[in-house]
Amino acid sequence: MANVLVFIDNQSPTLKKSSLELLTIARTLGEPVAAFNGEFNDDVAAALSSYGVTAVYRPGSADLDDYLVAPKAAYLAEAVAATGAGTVLIENSSDGKEIAARLGIKLGAGVVTDVVGVEADGGAHKSVLAGSYKTVCRATTPVSILTVKANSVTPEPAPTATTPESVTIEVPAAATANAARITGRSNKATSGRPDLLDARIVVAGGRGVDGDFGPVEELADALGAAVGASRAATDAGWISHDAQVGQTGKTVSPELYISAGISGAVQQKAGMQTAKVIVAINNDAESPVFEIADFGIVGDLFEVLPQATAEIKKRKG
């Protein structure tokens, strides 16, 4: 069976769920091998073997994280050559897409981004034009590179665990010569709420909250939800840019998206219209958000949200 190379760029002590998803997809396409960067400990080794990885390739130098993407692409090019892989799977983060981009040029390989599903023959499913078309795309080159969105499949360990062999890949010295360096890093404050990208429920506020995210946050907390926002709300500084949903913010696909005081511009819809259930609260009945709402309330969010929050608390006791 052909090798499928999964790039795992691990910045934490355990493997991310998205990495396990990539390994799960890899097994449907061939024999999974991993190119690993980051802290390699016993937990990581155990996870890779339970997901059926047959070989783990690790970089000979440890400073890949000091640079922006370019040396990681050089390392992966070497790993593809060593494994003879026909498919490379990478996470669909901004770094992941750019590593794929540069790797594609190095290998003469086609890159498909924003993939949500892969068929056994390599056909990759993705939405284009802000979600208005569903497409099947493929690389027409000997090697194909796919960047796969998180939450595309349910991670599943292999039926039988493996004992992967470990191989060191030397990163070409030239790889860092003309690369942009990361010279400083500061962590962002965490909110204590679920992560927007993984959350089952998102409650989002827009210009209609008029500076006060209180009612949105209280409903979110009653539902155990993440808080999202339109660009109008983040631009106004009412909430961090990290909360922005849409074309230039995050793309979310929760089970429930509650939109409050958001008009539903095309750039906002681009980030949320694949939610399973959409609820909209807006005091303007003509607002385009109602065109995509499963349940719409024409009303004042300052009345509706607190009433709903109180009712949820009452029912939950």
Added chain:
Amino acid sequence: MEETLKIIVLVKHVPDAQLDRHLNGADYTTDRAESILSELDEYALEAALQLTEAQGGKGAGHQVIALSMGPAGAANAIKKSLQIGATEGVHLKDDALAGSDAAATSLALAATVRYLSAGSPVDLILTGMASTDGETSLVPAQLAERLGLPQVTFASELEISAGRITARRDSDTHYDTIEAPLPAVVSVTDQINEPRFPNFKGIIAAKRKTIITLSLADIGVNPAEVGLSGSWTAVQNAEPRPPRTAGTIITDEGDAGIQLVDFLAAQKLL
């Protein structure tokens, strides 16, 4: 010390997202009939103008070249860039380019950048964070790879001094400071600035600015390397997403919050 800057800004002519957008034909290429300057590229143009203004402004001889690859209509994106403040425009136009994917686009743009660097070197290539039609963010990284230049992407702040660029880049969990020597390929986000509109003076001034049109022969690219034949990916099938089925819309008469909770309970979402 002030340096004269030569900046290329990549501007794409894209279907207006406010209207319905379509994929056409057997190869599912994008319908470009009603197109505009990609809004996300206005941030790159604004960044270029601010960088030159920080170093002496108009009289200082800086060049801000708006470069677009696309069919005839792409000239409109270049014209708008000239009205906003670009000093010159370059239009890469050739029938063989139609249907190019990111790899083919970056090949043609890289050749154009080399062509434009022949007389004097380029200091900086600025791009948007993504095209609003392709939405891949692949082109800036592939251009950097093809030109052997450092890439500084998703910059939300930008500074250049003494031949180096320093940028701030946001990810989900942290802020990074990125540094690279010039020349570099730099993409900027919509957080970096507030793009200016063309004003009356700019519209008049644009009439005197030139747009150079280049063909593949001019930049020495073989037509087989671009367009559908030169692309490394293909769209095999495309279907419009079915419209969402109409939902229930109610008007609040004092108990909409309760009705909302009833709805969530019925959907098993509580």
